[in-house]
Structures are given as C-alpha cells and as structure tokens.
Amino acid sequence: VSWVPLQKKGEFGVLSSGSGGRVLVWVVDSDQNRLVLNAAYTLRNQQLPHSAGSKVRGSGTVGVSALALSPWDPDTFLVGSEGGLLLRCSFSSQVLAAGAPEDRSVAPRAPAVFSFRTTSGPVHSIHCSPFHRNLFVSAGTDGLARIHSLLQADPLLSVQVSDSYVFQVAWSPWRPLVLAAATGRGEVQIFDLARRSLRPAATMATGGPDSTATCLAFNHQNPRLVAAGNSDGSTEKIAQEREKFADEDSIFYTLGECGLISFSDYIFLTTVLSTPQRNFEIAFKMFDLNGDGEVDLEEFEQVQSIIRSQTSMGMRHRDRSTTGNTLKTAGCSSALTTYFFGEDLKGKLTISSFLEFQRKLQHDVLKLEFERNDPADGRITERQFGGMLLAYSGVQSRKLKQMQKGLKKMFKDAQGITFVEVENFFTFLKNVNDVDTALSFYHMAGASIDKVTMKQVARTVAKVELSDHVCDVVFALFDCDGNGELSNKEFIAIMKQRLMRGLEKPKDMGFTRLVRAMWKCAQDTAWDFAMPKT
Structure with missing residues (x-):
C-alpha cells in the first residue's frame, strides 16, 4: 500500500496492489469513516505493451510484486511483477481492462503504457529518484540493482548487489547518486555511483547470522541514519560512517x-x-x-x-x-x-x-580525485593520470580514447605516479596563464618546447619540480607527431579547460569588465570633446 495524491490539492488516497494483478485507488469517506474504491486497474498479459507481451503467454493477470510512484509526474506509477515484468503505467488510462464486468460501478482499466526489459525472476522493489526526473532503480531475486531511465527499455546500469535476493532498494534523499539495498545475506549495502565504482561504498550487517534484511528506510532528518527490518522480526537503526576523506585533516x-x-x-x-x-x-x-x-x-x-x-554555473542557478x-x-x-x-x-x-x-x-579535491582511481601502493597508472588531465577537456570521445589507448600501450609495465608528482603538476597548471606566456616566449625565440624546457618553466613560474616520468606521460599525450616537442597550442587550451572544470568561461569577478567599461566611457567622452560644436 502507498499514499497517493489526488487531483484535489491537499487530498490523498490509498494505493493498494497484490498478486491478483489489480491496482486499486481508495479514498477516505469521512462521513462513514471508511475507504471507498475510487479507481481500479487490472494488468492482463494480452493488454501489456508489445515488447513485454511477446515474452508472456496466455490471458491471465500479472501478479504485482512491487509498486512505485513518480515524485515528478502524478500520472505515472511503476509496477514490478512476479514474472519479472517491469511496467510504466498511467493513472489516466481510459482503456478498459479485458474481461472486466460491465455492471461494476468502478470499471477496471488497463494502465500499462510502456515495458522495460524483463528480469529472470520476481521484481521485489522499485524506487524513483528524488533528484532525477526519469531515473529509477529496481531489484529482485537475481541479486542485481538495475538503474533505469523512464525513456528507454534497457537499463542504464546493472550493479551486482548480492549473490542472494535483494528485497528492497532505495535512493538516498540526501545525495543524488547514493542508493541502499537490503539483501538476503542480512546486509545493507550502500552504493555511491558518483565514485564511478560499482563496489559497495559501505556494507552494514543487520540482525543475527541467519537473518535476512527485508526492508530499509533512509532517515529524512539525519543523513547518517538508515533503518532496516529483518526476517527475525527485529528492526535496527544503522548509523552510517562519516564520509571518509583521504586526509584526516581534510x-x-x-x-x-x-x-x-x-x-x-x-x-x-x-x-x-x-x-x-x-x-x-x-x-x-x-x-x-x-x-x-x-x-x-x-x-x-x-x-x-x-x-x-x-x-556560467552561478548564472544558470541564480x-x-x-x-x-x-x-x-x-x-x-x-x-x-x-x-x-x-x-x-x-x-x-x-x-x-x-x-x-x-x-x-x-x-583535498585533488586528493579525492587521486583516491578515486584506487591507487596501488600509493601510485596510480599512467593512463589514470592521463584521465585526470583530460577530465573536463572537451576533447572528442574518439580522440580521447586514442590518447588514453596510446598511454596504456606505451606505459604497459611502467612505475606509476605518486600523489606528490600529481600535485606538483597541478600546481604547475594553476599558473597556466603564466605558463602560456613563458612557453610563447620560447616559441617566438625559435626554441623547441621539449621536456627540459617544461621543467625549467615549472621551476620558474610555479616553483615546483616536475619528475621526468610525469613529463614523459604529458609528452606522450600532447606530442602529436612524436618528435619530442610539445604541441603548445593544444596543450594550453586543454589545460585551461581542465582548470575551469567545465564552468565554460573565465571568471574575472567583474573587474575586467569594469576596466573595459571605464575605458569605453573615456573614449566616448574624448570623442565628444573632439567633435566640433554646432
């Protein structure tokens, strides 16, 4: 059962479903103090969308095993079935359900309008994202949590949660890409998809050794709390650990x-x-x-x-x-x-x-980006370092893959890169405008921009030492013709984009524009004085 908002503002009904394939909407009759049937929907195999109907036989009903409401669209609800069907349905459907008796005061309707990819077993749980309009997650007996878009049949992503059943999945109300799953192993798994890793960010055991975590709920007042219910009849309050950062003094x-x-x-x-x-x-x-x-x-x-x-970001969200x-x-x-x-x-x-x-x-942000690559013995691979450099670069995906593929091939058995080396190079990049000027002087003087030149510029401009190995990786990325010299124009352009982190345009705090406005005003004033008086 679930509360569902009605058309009249501020009023709610009760939504119920069951294995008989029916979804019912009830309203409260305050005079008689009871629930009265307001709308009825029946899911029958022959009236399902074609993509799903081709996978089922007969004219029987679809046993409903999971139900979810969209927080974004009051007309949309999602249904999971005992046979692995996953359906998008509409409350406003006017199609009468097949085989419905005509003498009923509330005629059952067929609500299914779209079918998603079926699963190999019953769907136990569905939850719509509170942050993304078209995003929802489903889970069931196959141990997978599937991230879906309402706009396409195939899942966007499948996450292996457990080798046992998954009884419930839920999005965090606090963080857009965090979800939790209650498993048949008696565990609550927390996943953070923003980490670009499909491994659990945290695993919390519940109940006894033989218990099963059957349900869970995030606390909407405290982001650290999750409640879980177990098959032994117990409930637990689980406190999530604080977000762990690379440095204790972060x-x-x-x-x-x-x-x-x-x-x-x-x-x-x-x-x-x-x-x-x-x-x-x-x-x-x-x-x-x-x-x-x-x-x-x-x-x-x-x-x-x-x-x-x-x-640009601030202007979009002003x-x-x-x-x-x-x-x-x-x-x-x-x-x-x-x-x-x-x-x-x-x-x-x-x-x-x-x-x-x-x-x-x-x-701290650079350390988080470094740790996201799961360094081994304090080192990341050369390809991962290249990925850090090319993030937010705007390089076309095909060229990006070629550049990273070249790195992997060239440094197949290389030594890796430490955080100190990474931080030194990004300190060098923070002075990218001065670096651009210095490299331009070398270019105008007819000198080649080789690795020795880059290290000299880093010492002069940023007061840091770049390791030979880091220079080798940078030149492998930006030495287009393999002559040992840097393609300065492309290197500087991409590094400026990297520093901007996708914010699209430089920030001048308005000061540059203020100076330009004053200069324009002075020009206009001087022109007015110079013009002959009539």
Missing part, C-alpha cells in the same frame, strides 16, 4: 554533517576551485569597505554574490523564486559562513586566511 570534515554542504556553498566552492588567487585578492580589496584588511560577513556575502554571478532555486543565505548560517566567521557569525576574514582555505580545498 577541510571537508569541517563543512557540514557527513561532508554534506548546501547548494549555495557548492556553487561558491566550485568557483573557488577554478579562480586564480590574484582575482580573489582584487575582489577582497574592492569589497573591504572600511579598508582594515578584513571583511565581515556582510562584506563577504557581497564577494560571494559577485563571484557566483560571474560564473535566484529564481518560481523554480525554488535560491542562493540567498540571509537569516541562516551555511557551513562556509560558520567556518569563516564562527558560530556567532561575528568573526573577520582576511585575504590570507581565505587563500589558505582555497589552497587546502584544491589539495
């Missing part, structure tokens, strides 16, 4: 419960990752209204607002009261404001402390 441990942050903080932090230090220095000086070298919360919020508005997208923090303290200004929000923030925060943030 800055994310101080930003919110379980490493969670607000949407407004996310927009700001994404911008911080890709913005040069000098731009922040200018922004702080512009909004340090009293000139004491510090900014208070009110001044910092002005800095935040300007920074967000200058990013305040819109009609859609519910709001970045305003008035009246409440976010994780960032508490971090910078204390619990009472009366502290002061200096540019030096903010730049140190930016440095730690960039270090």
Whole structure:
C-alpha cells in the first residue's frame, strides 16, 4: 500500500496492489469513516505493451510484486511483477481492462503504457529518484540493482548487489547518486555511483547470522541514519560512517554533517576551485569597505554574490523564486559562513586566511580525485593520470580514447605516479596563464618546447619540480607527431579547460569588465570633446 495524491490539492488516497494483478485507488469517506474504491486497474498479459507481451503467454493477470510512484509526474506509477515484468503505467488510462464486468460501478482499466526489459525472476522493489526526473532503480531475486531511465527499455546500469535476493532498494534523499539495498545475506549495502565504482561504498550487517534484511528506510532528518527490518522480526537503526576523506585533516570534515554542504556553498566552492588567487585578492580589496584588511560577513556575502554571478554555473542557478532555486543565505548560517566567521557569525576574514582555505580545498579535491582511481601502493597508472588531465577537456570521445589507448600501450609495465608528482603538476597548471606566456616566449625565440624546457618553466613560474616520468606521460599525450616537442597550442587550451572544470568561461569577478567599461566611457567622452560644436 502507498499514499497517493489526488487531483484535489491537499487530498490523498490509498494505493493498494497484490498478486491478483489489480491496482486499486481508495479514498477516505469521512462521513462513514471508511475507504471507498475510487479507481481500479487490472494488468492482463494480452493488454501489456508489445515488447513485454511477446515474452508472456496466455490471458491471465500479472501478479504485482512491487509498486512505485513518480515524485515528478502524478500520472505515472511503476509496477514490478512476479514474472519479472517491469511496467510504466498511467493513472489516466481510459482503456478498459479485458474481461472486466460491465455492471461494476468502478470499471477496471488497463494502465500499462510502456515495458522495460524483463528480469529472470520476481521484481521485489522499485524506487524513483528524488533528484532525477526519469531515473529509477529496481531489484529482485537475481541479486542485481538495475538503474533505469523512464525513456528507454534497457537499463542504464546493472550493479551486482548480492549473490542472494535483494528485497528492497532505495535512493538516498540526501545525495543524488547514493542508493541502499537490503539483501538476503542480512546486509545493507550502500552504493555511491558518483565514485564511478560499482563496489559497495559501505556494507552494514543487520540482525543475527541467519537473518535476512527485508526492508530499509533512509532517515529524512539525519543523513547518517538508515533503518532496516529483518526476517527475525527485529528492526535496527544503522548509523552510517562519516564520509571518509583521504586526509584526516581534510577541510571537508569541517563543512557540514557527513561532508554534506548546501547548494549555495557548492556553487561558491566550485568557483573557488577554478579562480586564480590574484582575482580573489582584487575582489577582497574592492569589497573591504572600511579598508582594515578584513571583511565581515556582510562584506563577504557581497564577494560571494559577485563571484557566483560571474560564473556560467552561478548564472544558470541564480535566484529564481518560481523554480525554488535560491542562493540567498540571509537569516541562516551555511557551513562556509560558520567556518569563516564562527558560530556567532561575528568573526573577520582576511585575504590570507581565505587563500589558505582555497589552497587546502584544491589539495583535498585533488586528493579525492587521486583516491578515486584506487591507487596501488600509493601510485596510480599512467593512463589514470592521463584521465585526470583530460577530465573536463572537451576533447572528442574518439580522440580521447586514442590518447588514453596510446598511454596504456606505451606505459604497459611502467612505475606509476605518486600523489606528490600529481600535485606538483597541478600546481604547475594553476599558473597556466603564466605558463602560456613563458612557453610563447620560447616559441617566438625559435626554441623547441621539449621536456627540459617544461621543467625549467615549472621551476620558474610555479616553483615546483616536475619528475621526468610525469613529463614523459604529458609528452606522450600532447606530442602529436612524436618528435619530442610539445604541441603548445593544444596543450594550453586543454589545460585551461581542465582548470575551469567545465564552468565554460573565465571568471574575472567583474573587474575586467569594469576596466573595459571605464575605458569605453573615456573614449566616448574624448570623442565628444573632439567633435566640433554646432
């Protein structure tokens, strides 16, 4: 059973289903204090969509074993069957169910409008994503959790949860790509698909050694809590561990419960990752209204607002009261404001402390990206390092595969790359504009841009030492003709895209545009003075 919203705002009915192939909608009769049948649906094999009907025989009913409502579309509900069918259905269907008696006051209708790929056994659970309109997950006796789109028959992804049954799957209400599964082995498995790994991020045992985890539920008030029910009749409250970061002193441990942050903080932090230090220095000086070298919360919020508005992502998600997208923090303290200004929000923030925060943030995010590749003995493969360099690059997928394939072939039995080597190279990249200038000088002087030149530029511009092995990998990626010289134009363009992290355009905090506007105004004024008076 499940509550279902009715057409009249604020009213709910009860949705029920069973093995007899019927889905019923009941409404509450307040006068008689009982449930009254409002709508009926019957699933029969001969009235299923063709893609599913071809896999079943006879004219019998479809035993319903799982049911889910779409939080995005009140007309859509999903049905899983004992025979492995997975169907998208519509409450507004007007097709009468086959064999339905004509004398009934509520005539059963045939609701199925689309069929997904069938499974090898009963479907035990379906859950629609609270974050993605067309995404849902299903699971059953084959031990797989299948991620589906409402728009296509085949699953997008299949995750091996257990070698036993999976009795329930559920999306996290807190994190868009996190889901949990209750298994016949008595375990609750937590998967984080954002890690690009199909292995469980956490496994939590429930009940006794012979018990089965039959159901689960995330807590909608506390992101760390999950409740699980067991076959022995017991229920348990399971506390998830805090998000584990690579370093014990990671800055994310101080930003919110379980490493969670607000949407407004996310927009700001994404911008911080890709913005040069000098731009922040200018922004702080512009909004340090009293000139004491510090900014208070009110001044910092002005800095935040300007920074967000200058990013393509910030502009896409700017305040819109009609859609519910709001970045305003008035009246409440976010994780960032508490971090910078204390619990009472009366502290002061200096540019030096903010730049140190930016440095730690960039270090922690880079370490997370490094750890995501599952390093062996503290090293990742050359191909994985190449993948880190080419992320957000915009390189066409065919060329990207060719570049990575070349790396794998060239460094088949190589030594791997440590985090220190990775961090040194990305420190070098943070100064990409100065690197571009330095390499251009070499090019104009007629000197080739070889590995020795790159190491010299890194020492001069970024004060870091690049290892010979890292240089070998970089040149293997960007030495197009194999002559030992760097293709400077393509290298710089891709590295700038990498630093921007897909934000699409540079951030100038409005300062560059302010200077351009002043220059244009001066030109117009000078032109007015130069024109003869009539």
